[in-house]
Amino acid sequence: MPLNGTRKMNDFRNFEDAAAHILQLLSQQMNINTLFIAKNDGQTNHIVKAINAEEELVTEGGIAPLEQTFCSLSIDYGEKPLVIEDISIDASAQRLEISSSFNNGSFIGIPIYRDNGEVYGTICAMDNVPFEFTEEHQRSLELMSSLLTYVLELESAQEQIQSLSSPLVPVADGIAILPVIGNVTARRAQTIIDRVLGKCAEAEVRYLVVDVSGVSQINSVVGEYLLKLVNTLKIIGVVPVITGIQPFMALKVPHFAEALSGILIEANLQTALRKLGFQLSNESKEKSGRR
Known part of the structure; x- marks a missing residue:
């Protein structure tokens, strides 16, 4: 047979x-x-x-x-x-x-x-x-x-491949970038979450810039995963910053922007890093002033 x-x-x-x-x-x-x-x-x-x-x-x-x-x-x-x-x-x-x-x-x-x-x-x-x-x-x-x-x-x-597709790029002490590129499926989104949370803990990341400008496709399921990543980052003490949100994302996931209320959102990486640098400078000054 x-x-x-x-x-x-x-x-x-x-x-x-x-x-x-x-x-x-x-x-x-x-x-x-x-x-x-x-x-x-x-x-x-x-x-x-x-x-x-x-x-x-x-x-x-x-x-x-x-x-x-x-x-x-x-x-x-x-x-x-x-x-x-x-x-x-x-x-x-x-x-x-x-x-x-x-x-x-x-x-x-x-x-x-x-x-x-x-x-x-x-x-x-x-x-x-x-x-x-x-x-x-x-x-x-x-x-x-x-x-x-x-x-x-x-x-x-x-x-x-999944490891390479969700790299955590350190750019300064306590700051890292997560560039999300290509077609994000539910399975890949969960893999990104699992890997990124562990890497943030290992690298002692305090600010994570999640750049979605390279995302080619998104749907409501994937949108929920990204929101889950943002919320979980806040729980473990990492400040999430979102950059590169495209117009089609708002159309595909109507409540996406609303759900990110209270999260720092910038148009691109350059402005996000400039903003973070300003915040970190202020934090340093405040700490110095307390001494």
């Missing part, structure tokens, strides 16, 4: 979403009790996604010492699928304490690699009764392992 999927690669929100879909595809081909994908750090094994048809042999979210799992045997075996037709008589399996729970069950597993060759984890199938793993099953697992490597690579590249 061929593996047929209807979703495109860019439909997946993240690796776990892709992992769940891949297990569903495999379950259509392999009439086996359990399919799962695990992640490990060399010490522990974490079950990322799992499907159990009847008996729950593997629990999604479960964590165990890597050396005491079948996954460790797959990793030691290498790039080809490790097939254990009968756990009760397999020498390598019998070294694991967990083997006593599987009687004469079956197991197949193959590592999932990152694009740099490091092991991410494994994709495996198992049952508590004998199961015949065909060559087609083995090829399918190899294919899915390669596909998951590709998904990991895409996810890593996307994270780098």
Whole structure:
């Protein structure tokens, strides 16, 4: 039975979403009790996604010492699928304490690699009764392992792109600029918020100029995210300054300007920085006058 999927690669929100879909595809081909994908750090094994048809042999979210799992045997075996037709008589399996729970069950597993060759984890199938793993099953697992490597690579590249697309540019002590450029989607807006808040804390930013002059598209959802960023900045003690608001933003998000009432809004970066410099000078003078 061929593996047929209807979703495109860019439909997946993240690796776990892709992992769940891949297990569903495999379950259509392999009439086996359990399919799962695990992640490990060399010490522990974490079950990322799992499907159990009847008996729950593997629990999604479960964590165990890597050396005491079948996954460790797959990793030691290498790039080809490790097939254990009968756990009760397999020498390598019998070294694991967990083997006593599987009687004469079956197991197949193959590592999932990152694009740099490091092991991410494994994709495996198992049952508590004998199961015949065909060559087609083995090829399918190899294919899915390669596909998951590709998904990991895409996810890593996307994270780098998102990081570059929301740079925090320091311009003076306590002052930084966040240039927002291009098409802002809801997902990207949330990424910007998550990254910027952490960077503001690390750099001890007191004034953040959010320049939206480079934004090409905006809608009400994205407008809400930008307002969320502004409000969250105020909560953590960072003074937000908005520059570059375009006329089309007011048309797309009618309440945008009204919601920014009380926030310093300037036409461009130059005037915003000049205004901040004036404020900071006054603050310095006031502090000096108190001494």
